[in-house]
Amino acid sequence: MADLRYNDVMDSQSKHDRYERIAAQLQELFIKTADPTARMATTAALLKGKMEHFFWCGFYRLVDGDLTVGPYQGSLACLVLRKGTGVCWAVTNCGRTLRVDDVHQFPGHIACDSRSRSEVVVPLRNAAGEVAAVLDVDSDRLAAFDEGDERGLERIADLIGPV
Numbered sequence: 173m174a175d176l177r178y179n180d181v182m183d184s185q186s187k188h189d190r191y192e193r194i195a196a197q198l199q200e201l202f203i204k205t206a207d208p209t210a211r212m213a214t215t216a217a218l219l220k221g222k223m224e225h226f227f228w229c230g231f232y233r234l235v236d237g238d239l240t241v242g243p244y245q246g247s248l249a250c251l252v253l254r255k256g257t258g259v260c261w262a263v264t265n266c267g268r269t270l271r272v273d274d275v276h277q278f279p280g281h282i283a284c285d286s287r288s289r290s291e292v293v294v295p296l297r298n299a300a301g302e303v304a305a306v307l308d309v310d311s312d313r314l315a316a317f318d319e320g321d322e323r324g325l326e327r328i329a330d331l332i333g334p335v
Contacts, residue, residue: 191324
């Protein structure tokens with residue numbers, strides 16, 4: 173039962189609807205501030221609370237050339253990710269969302285928590301359009317994410333605005 177894929181029990185329409193509700197709630201909350209850190213913190217808390225298959229949810233920000241942890245919800249995070257390795261750095265370098273069904277098969281995967289099994293990472297951009305942070309979501313289940321998660325998380329990342 174531990175390897176039951178979340179996508180086997182939640183159909184794509186109900187997942188889409190859940191992301192739509194989360195996006196609408198965030199839009200309402202974001203009226204109060206344009207501060208990206210406040211928006212990231214609120215996003216991490218809401219996503220972690222509403223999406224059962226999210227084991228860890230948070231942000232890594234590019235600070236002086238390092239990917240440094242930002243607001244997150246879940247177990248203890250790596251403070252600074254080893255340069256050039258792992259899914260977060262791959263997204264920072266390629267500039268597009270990556271979904272990994274089994275993180276232990278990803279070359280150079282950084283195991284901040286050994287219970288993490290799958291991951292989806294979405295880039296966030298600054299006003300110049302450059303990747304400035306990433307939204308990182310982990311699950312303790314294999315292949316817990318699908319295209320619906322990617323699209324929903326990309327929409328939510330866009331709501332945060334330039335970082």
